[in-house]
Amino acid sequence: MIKMTDISKSFSGNKVLKSVHFNLEKGEIHALMGENGAGKSTLMKVMSGIYTRDSGTIEVKGQKVDFTSPKQAEEAGIAVIHQELNILPHLSIADNLFLGREETIGRTGILKTKQMEKKTRQILLDLGLDVNPSEPASTLSVGKQQIVEIAKAISVDAEVIIMDEPTAALTDREIDSLFKTIRELQKRGVSFIYISHRMEEIFSLCDRITILRDGEFVGERKISETSFDEIVQMMVGRELGDRFPERKSTIGEIKLAVKGLNRKDCFEDISFELRRGEVLSIAGLMGAGRTEVAQSLFGYKKLDGGTIEFDGKQVKIDTPRKAKEMGIGYVTEDRKSEGLVVDFTVEENVSMTNFAAISKNGLISKDKERKLYDNMVKRLGIRTSGPDQTAKSLSGGNQQKVVIAKWLGIEPELLILDEPTRGVDVGAKKEIYSIINELAERGVAILMISSELPEVIGMADRVLVMHEGKITAELPKEEMTQERIMHFATGGGKLAVEKQ
Amino acid sequence: MQLKNNNQSLLQKIAPFIGLILIIVIITILNPGFLSVSNLMNVLRQVSINALIAFGMTFVILTGGIDLSVGATLALTGAVTAGMMASGIDPIFAMLLGLLLGAILGAINGIIIAKGKVAPFIATLATMTIYRGLTLVYTDGRPISGLGDSLTFQMLGKGYFLGIPIPVVTMIASFGILYFILKKTTFGRRVYAIGGNEEASILSGINADRIKIYVYSLLGLLAALASLILTSRLNSAQPTAGEMFELDAIAAVVLGGTSLTGGRGWIVGTLIGALIIGVLNNGLNLIGVPSFFQQVVKGAVILLAVLLDRKKTT
Numbered sequence: 175m176i177k178m179t180d181i182s183k184s185f186s187g188n189k190v191l192k193s194v195h196f197n198l199e200k201g202e203i204h205a206l207m208g209e210n211g212a213g214k215s216t217l218m219k220v221m222s223g224i225y226t227r228d229s230g231t232i233e234v235k236g237q238k239v240d241f242t243s244p245k246q247a248e249e250a251g252i253a254v255i256h257q258e259l260n261i262l263p264h265l266s267i268a269d270n271l272f273l274g275r276e277e278t279i280g281r282t283g284i285l286k287t288k289q290m291e292k293k294t295r296q297i298l299l300d301l302g303l304d305v306n307p308s309e310p311a312s313t314l315s316v317g318k319q320q321i322v323e324i325a326k327a328i329s330v331d332a333e334v335i336i337m338d339e340p341t342a343a344l345t346d347r348e349i350d351s352l353f354k355t356i357r358e359l360q361k362r363g364v365s366f367i368y369i370s371h372r373m374e375e376i377f378s379l380c381d382r383i384t385i386l387r388d389g390e391f392v393g394e395r396k397i398s399e400t401s402f403d404e405i406v407q408m409m410v411g412r413e414l415g416d417r418f419p420e421r422k423s424t425i426g427e428i429k430l431a432v433k434g435l436n437r438k439d440c441f442e443d444i445s446f447e448l449r450r451g452e453v454l455s456i457a458g459l460m461g462a463g464r465t466e467v468a469q470s471l472f473g474y475k476k477l478d479g480g481t482i483e484f485d486g487k488q489v490k491i492d493t494p495r496k497a498k499e500m501g502i503g504y505v506t507e508d509r510k511s512e513g514l515v516v517d518f519t520v521e522e523n524v525s526m527t528n529f530a531a532i533s534k535n536g537l538i539s540k541d542k543e544r545k546l547y548d549n550m551v552k553r554l555g556i557r558t559s560g561p562d563q564t565a566k567s568l569s570g571g572n573q574q575k576v577v578i579a580k581w582l583g584i585e586p587e588l589l590i591l592d593e594p595t596r597g598v599d600v601g602a603k604k605e606i607y608s609i610i611n612e613l614a615e616r617g618v619a620i621l622m623i624s625s626e627l628p629e630v631i632g633m634a635d636r637v638l639v640m641h642e643g644k645i646t647a648e649l650p651k652e653e654m655t656q657e658r659i660m661h662f663a664t665g666g667g668k669l670a671v672e673k674q
Numbered sequence: 675m676q677l678k679n680n681n682q683s684l685l686q687k688i689a690p691f692i693g694l695i696l697i698i699v700i701i702t703i704l705n706p707g708f709l710s711v712s713n714l715m716n717v718l719r720q721v722s723i724n725a726l727i728a729f730g731m732t733f734v735i736l737t738g739g740i741d742l743s744v745g746a747t748l749a750l751t752g753a754v755t756a757g758m759m760a761s762g763i764d765p766i767f768a769m770l771l772g773l774l775l776g777a778i779l780g781a782i783n784g785i786i787i788a789k790g791k792v793a794p795f796i797a798t799l800a801t802m803t804i805y806r807g808l809t810l811v812y813t814d815g816r817p818i819s820g821l822g823d824s825l826t827f828q829m830l831g832k833g834y835f836l837g838i839p840i841p842v843v844t845m846i847a848s849f850g851i852l853y854f855i856l857k858k859t860t861f862g863r864r865v866y867a868i869g870g871n872e873e874a875s876i877l878s879g880i881n882a883d884r885i886k887i888y889v890y891s892l893l894g895l896l897a898a899l900a901s902l903i904l905t906s907r908l909n910s911a912q913p914t915a916g917e918m919f920e921l922d923a924i925a926a927v928v929l930g931g932t933s934l935t936g937g938r939g940w941i942v943g944t945l946i947g948a949l950i951i952g953v954l955n956n957g958l959n960l961i962g963v964p965s966f967f968q969q970v971v972k973g974a975v976i977l978l979a980v981l982l983d984r985k986k987t988t
Contacts, residue, residue: 474877494878495881498879499879511871512874513874513877514874515866517937517938518866518870526863526875526880527879529863533859536859536860536861537859538858580878
């Protein structure tokens, strides 16, 4: 279908791709893996005409091509679905599907709305999605919006669909239905290139895998003939050892005790205790209210009721500022919109929570600021070109470390981590786990929200499972299995609430 | 990659300066009299009022806001100060009260925007109308004169210090202080942070509401300072003073390369932007462009500068 040979590409002297090969067969689902910065995105941008290659050849269906614009790639049947979806939330589903190629009466510009809605309905039904096409696209869940994007691609006769981290924001159920759609299209001969960091998904969905490292082609394997360990080793170029490093912490006295927390339409009757040196995880589906609980604990969103005890004293946390002063840190779910000022340098981002430490009478001490930065870079192994590198030019894993660094500076006693490894490659994931362990060993109480069940099971001492705003189960380490957590997360355990 | 980014932003930073030089060269070729010391002092004095407001506007725009009410703030503080002086209140005390009033009018903007969650454009559009209306009510639509002969007050607009007009000295001193605040203090850093990402700033424990109220107050204070200089120069307070000043200030900020979406920019650029506008005003007169036509040229130059700037960023 597509054959890319000896592709090289440099940006201002920096070789990002070095003689990379990539072969896509008709009707296969081909995974593309590599750590952040390995060159996956660049390769896909070369394939889809956003970048032009410096050297090498690209053949589509046996014919050499030379895309100079995304439009040409699209005409050749190559469609890209980006991580950030191109859905206009206020337009109807049908309008989204027909965006840019609306059907009109003659050339008048008057829309044939009814006809487009009818077609939309049919196309989406074929993909197993039964929705009213005149509703605004914002009424769809992210998972369904993604299917609308796929529908958009195939309705312009795409034969190759490139998907970049499609499941990052989906619930397990949505992932299932996305995979069903992908497999259905595969039967019709559509090929997929699937970029993801989630090993389990790749093993359950893909046929073949190509691995890149530092801009080089490392290898290609049939999924049926390879293993998890082999792929990780190919990606990082060394043995990674245990996925979840060992923790030797002693669980101490109660740091945080909440009783009957509720916020209207978000969560209710949330009660739990968290001890020093303990890693408590909150699992659940998207929208279960986990992030909302964290935001309320951090004073970012108001509580409607309930009590919070911190170190045995009842407290009221009504602003993030107050939470910070009490020694609570919050590594937010979405690092770009809530965690970082992307135009700021790494150093300036680290300083944002630490003005007290780096300034006197409102004057910033450059020396102290640099010292804090140096400290954090060393402690967390942040890879930057220097303190003046802007946060937006860092890889996802390093951005996440910067967000964590912001909070390590205040020497937190309680650290809330919301999806700490989302969109982060395996190597950086393990480093983040080590940081969490190190903090717990020092007696920091950790509250970790995560949708990745292997991570919950690998890291948590105890897990709370939430479903529709309520805690449906509390499981100690020995009782955690993916099946059990899923059971309670989907509401299955409502009647059999387990509490010790 | 990084090196390239830095170079780009450096080029972006000096672009306004190159523009200024270019305009000066063209005007000087057409009329060498432009470069005389007395004319340059004149230009600087004319620039000082807009520059003071534009400095404050830089802070506001850096937080991602805008303030349309500064012209009206200038008029109202000028009128009230002049009114107090005309009625015999100690002029220095009256001027201090005028500055305080400016800060208060700014704080009102800030409170409406931060606590009332009103979009800055709308909030200040409304207060602009209110402040202007209050000015007309207070003055009954007539200028206030008979301000007495307090030396301090007269010097403010008309005096010289070491041969440099006092308004220019005021402008340079304010520039120095504000540059320092933006560059070296936690307050300055927080201003950038809020404009860069307000949510992340709040989640980092920054009190965004308070910072916003401070920046609007600062702008109000600077507008009041500008109004004292203007009132002193004219020896009277005009109810229509400061009309369109907000637009000149915003133009200076944008010409200086500060992003209207906040978070990016610097006050040195604003000074250069204000100089570009001042040099144009003065130079177009010198080379004999008819006054109606001057506006067209001024607008075109601003547009051109901003377009060139955009081109470079992409």
